[in-house]
Amino acid sequence: MSAFCLADCPIDVARLGRELASRSAGACVSFEGWVRDRNAGKAVLRLAYQAYPALALAEGERILVHARERFAIEHALCVHRVGELEIGDLAVWVGVSAAHRDAAFAACRHVIDEIKAHVPIWKNEFYRDGASGWLHPDGSPVSA
């Protein structure tokens, strides 16, 4: 399995956790990004993620390879959902195992920040007032 995956169905966190296991790992840190019911003061009903798969997979893999080089960690994995999601759904999962917790926390934080900043995935929020809009990282809507 690649370290970075796109998924069009719910993420199996238990299975991913087992893939992080290592006899020499004393720490495991994971991050779960959930779909929230509000953003920038607007009530959100649901959202949809769109990805450019070829580049998203390459860029996600690059970020995880870089994390393994930069931090003293054993494994780093990430899965990002695409398609339609409901409030409370798990949208993105990052997991890191390491000998010690400092590296695991730092690497997990680094990976999710890099994924959000660089991987070509876009979020379309659908609001209670009937409007919808694609977002960019500062949360403000993008108009083409």
Place this chain on the structure above:
Amino acid sequence: MNYRLLYFASLRDRTGCASESLATDAADPRALYAEIARRHGLGLAMERLRVAVNGEFAQWDTPLQDNDEVVFLPPVSGG
């Protein structure tokens, strides 16, 4: 030259298509974006976009080849 263009997010909404083929004299992504922005009435400034050619990030002045796949990427918002 002929290019295959893929569109995502707000650019897909605005162009009304996920992909299109285009025959044009544009020889680099800068000229190509100017042409499709005019053609589709796109309001996103080039400064806010990145460009990918054949599945890899590219520069705006990278010379394009016939049949290249070109993607103009709006600011990303995964996570």
